[in-house]
Amino acid sequence: xxxxxxxxxxxxxxxxxxxxxxxxxxxxxxxxxxxxxxxxxxxxxxxxxxxxxxxxxx
Numbered sequence: 382x383x384x385x386x387x388x389x390x391x392x393x394x395x396x397x398x399x400x401x402x403x404x405x406x407x408x409x410x411x412x413x414x415x416x417x418x419x420x421x422x423x424x425x426x427x428x429x430x431x432x433x434x435x436x437x438x439x
Contacts, residue, residue, distance in 0.1 A: 387428040394420030 398417030401410060 383427055383430075387424045390420050390424035390427070394418065394422075394424060 394417045396417070397413050397420065400413055400417075402413075
């Protein structure tokens with residue numbers, strides 16, 4: 382189930398990180414890069430997180 386969240390986050394982060402728009406200026410490009418890296422890191426942290434084992438009540 383986590384993969385349905387991780388894959389779009391990493392793809393969106395890669396798109397935002399690689400996006401260059403000359404009309405919006407350098408500051409906005411830096412902000413897009415920071416947001417892109419943040420999405421990529423969030424996807425990696427969610428994807429590598431360990432699942433908790435459920436205890437069986439027997």
